[in-house]
Amino acid sequence: MAMSYRELATRPVLAWCVVTAAGRLPVAMAPLALVFLVRERPGGYSLGAVLAAAYVIGEIVAAPVLGLRMNAERARPQLVAGLAVGAAGFAGLGLAPDAHPVVLAAFALLAGAGPAAVPGGLRALLTSLVPERAVTQAMSMESVLTFGIWAAAPALATGLALGVDPAVPLLLQAVLMGFSVAGLWLLPAGWSAEPQGEGASVRRALLRAWPVYVLGAGALTLLALAELILPALLEQRGIAIGWAGPLLAGFSIGSAVGAFVYGLRGGRWPGPLPVQSVVLVLAVSAGVALVALLPWTAGIAITLAASGLLMAPAMLTRNLALREILPPSALAAGYSVMYAAVGAGYAASGTLAGGLLKVVAPSTAILCGVGLTVLLTVVGAVGERRSARRAPELQEEAASEVPDASDGSGGAEEVERKVRR
Incomplete structure (x- = not known):
């Protein structure tokens, strides 16, 4: 409960x-x-x-x-x-x-x-x-x-x-x-934290979580698009650029509300965390793409707020999935790698947007950025699916690395812990 x-x-x-x-x-x-x-x-x-x-x-x-x-x-x-x-x-x-x-x-x-x-x-x-x-x-x-x-x-x-x-x-x-x-x-x-052994073990655990980082980077490319290209998009639509601040504030408020609502049920939402994350990121991608196409200020405001509502749960599911994958001793490192990955995603999207704005309209630049997000999401989802298929092999490996339960050293509990991860 x-x-x-x-x-x-x-x-x-x-x-x-x-x-x-x-x-x-x-x-x-x-x-x-x-x-x-x-x-x-x-x-x-x-x-x-x-x-x-x-x-x-x-x-x-x-x-x-x-x-x-x-x-x-x-x-x-x-x-x-x-x-x-x-x-x-x-x-x-x-x-x-x-x-x-x-x-x-x-x-x-x-x-x-x-x-x-x-x-x-x-x-x-x-x-x-x-x-x-x-x-x-x-x-x-x-x-x-x-x-x-x-x-x-x-x-x-x-x-x-x-x-x-x-x-x-x-x-x-x-x-x-x-x-x-x-x-x-x-x-x-x-x-x-549970004993983690050599640093190489921590690095292996972090490397196995790479699909989570890719999906996290994909989600932040959408935030970069919303923040960096919105002023140019408003000018393209003939909307006062002063609306950029209130529109982005609506996105942030929507995100805060989304995070609060997601936590109300304690994470008990349909589907496993990886599926939730993919669905949410794709939904936010659709919202940002719609922002690029809408000509009305009210429509852009509503769509951005709705996208923000889904953005926070998308990031939350990534962090929760990371917590399921990594042992406690590697959590700080895993969260830090995620921090770097989403920062890199933001920077990459900003660089792409800056380059595209020199040759295409802002709406087209946003759609190109959405395409990058969808690509990263697909790559991350495929990686997580492959990791799930390898789970039986990892279970056998975990069982072979721990002591036998018959020696009284808690081997059964250790097997259960490693299999769970």
């Missing part, structure tokens, strides 16, 4: 929410804050794009590397170090806004790379704070919190940069990450 959201309102979970919000708000503010920091320089917007790219590259490269090195039972020192490095990077940007572009790029890279594995570690920590039957609700709550942060971050970064000073958002980001560091002592030092 699934728990209600009300039962998640425990002191450890609420402390986790505060720490997570303080650590993720700087991440959500970063791209726009970097653009505003240098926009008044000659070629400022181009430099801002380069700094944002450096930040994202730091995240993508560092997330799997640092995630693999995270010690599940003693994760706090690594989480503290990551957030502290991120805070230092943001502080450097805020305190030296007139520095040479190479110096600013180095600070941006540091700010992105330092805390790249923190979201994965915090997600693994969250699932250890609640009973097994409440994991879906907990991850749904995390998704609602995340989409709320991403909805508020652009307005906060813009307001501070234009209303106070372009360096203020970066300094605030440094302070927030420092606050998140202090808050980690309100949480457990780590989470319990």
Whole structure:
């Protein structure tokens, strides 16, 4: 029986929410804050794009590397170090806004790379704070919190940069990450994990989960399309570009509602998680494609909100599927690899969109991006189907690697655990 959201309102979970919000708000503010920091320089917007790219590259490269090195039972020192490095990077940007572009790029890279594995570690920590039957609700709550942060971050970064000073958002980001560091002592030092053996075993487990990463990357390409091409699409339709903000806010609100609704039933929806994920991503793809074809503002708004409603459950099913596949000791690394994969999907879609907009209409660029998403979804779905067919072989392998139950060493339980995974 699934728990209600009300039962998640425990002191450890609420402390986790505060720490997570303080650590993720700087991440959500970063791209726009970097653009505003240098926009008044000659070629400022181009430099801002380069700094944002450096930040994202730091995240993508560092997330799997640092995630693999995270010690599940003693994760706090690594989480503290990551957030502290991120805070230092943001502080450097805020305190030296007139520095040479190479110096600013180095600070941006540091700010992105330092805390790249923190979201994965915090997600693994969250699932250890609640009973097994409440994991879906907990991850749904995390998704609602995340989409709320991403909805508020652009307005906060813009307001501070234009209303106070372009360096203020970066300094605030440094302070927030420092606050998140202090808050980690309100949480457990780590989470319990089953012995995983050599690092090669962890890497093999992560590699076997590649279809999950591909599907996650496919879902984020849709978000990139919605955010990056929408202003150009509105201009093509003769709609005031000022509608872009409210339309994207509707998408984020729809996503938060979708995450909440998905968690109400504790994940008890028809079909296994991989099937749910594929269906949801394809449904969002259809919605984004419809946005490219509709000529009316109201129609675009309704379609974007409906797409957002399905986007959050699509991502949730990916994270829940990853949790089923990986052992506890590899969860932080798995979530970090997922973080890098979806970041790469976002970046790839943005690059594709930027190139296509030079040669085709915005509506056509969106349809091409949707085609990329469908391709990634098909590849991931085929990969998961092949993995399911190999399950009997993996069960035999798991059984052969554990001790015999007759020696009293718990072999039967170990076989059951490995077969389940």
